[in-house]
Amino acid sequence: MKDENSIFVGNKPFLNYVTGVVMQFTSRGASEVIVKARGKFISRAVDIAEVARKRFLGDTINIKDIKIDSEEFQTKEGRTIRVSNIEITLGKK
Amino acid sequence: MKDENSIFVGNKPFLNYVTGVVMQFTSRGASEVIVKARGKFISRAVDIAEVARKRFLGDTINIKDIKIDSEEFQTKEGRTIRVSNIEITLGKK
Numbered sequence: 001m002k003d004e005n006s007i008f009v010g011n012k013p014f015l016n017y018v019t020g021v022v023m024q025f026t027s028r029g030a031s032e033v034i035v036k037a038r039g040k041f042i043s044r045a046v047d048i049a050e051v052a053r054k055r056f057l058g059d060t061i062n063i064k065d066i067k068i069d070s071e072e073f074q075t076k077e078g079r080t081i082r083v084s085n086i087e088i089t090l091g092k093k
Numbered sequence: 094m095k096d097e098n099s100i101f102v103g104n105k106p107f108l109n110y111v112t113g114v115v116m117q118f119t120s121r122g123a124s125e126v127i128v129k130a131r132g133k134f135i136s137r138a139v140d141i142a143e144v145a146r147k148r149f150l151g152d153t154i155n156i157k158d159i160k161i162d163s164e165e166f167q168t169k170e171g172r173t174i175r176v177s178n179i180e181i182t183l184g185k186k
Contacts (some may be wrong), residue, residue, distance in 0.1 A: 001157035043135040046177045050163035055175075066159040068181070082148070084139045088161065 005030050009037040009045040017044075021052040025061065032064065035088040039041065042086045049088045064091040098123050102130040102138040110137075114183065118141040118154060125157065128181040135179045144183045157184040 014068045017035075024030040035052075037045035053061050070084040100113045110128075117123040126146075130138035146154050163177040 005146060040136050041137050046135050046161050046179060050161065050177045051175060063161065066161060068139050068156065068159060070147060077181050082144060084143045086139060
């Protein structure tokens, strides 16, 4: 899996990410695209995968795999926080 | 899968849900617990599953399955909106 097949979700406009996913499959001929996000952007990553798959790519793409995980970090103030992440792998049927 | 083994995540305090997951496994002897959420609560569901699994249940529980889906709804104003959902199945190793 090349990194160029990954879409990392942040706070850019919603449709930027959807278009990114769709174009990986259509213009660039990818067989798989991974939608990745951390923290509060996880909900958004799920929305993006669902809209790309159901509204734009019709019945040609399905969800191949979903992974969640989390890591602990130290804040500047010395507190330990845990940040979750998700990786949604979409693939051609 | 009985519905009593499902935890539906909303806006109650975070640890209520974590405790709910942990107690299903410990006090009630469940072999699987499904953490479910919709829309913006999806990120929270992932956090809850991760904290329950890694901080409270140690190495005894893993992620058995993750499903995402979405449904379209009509708002009162007649607009169509799509709402995503997630189901994270945690199970005893």
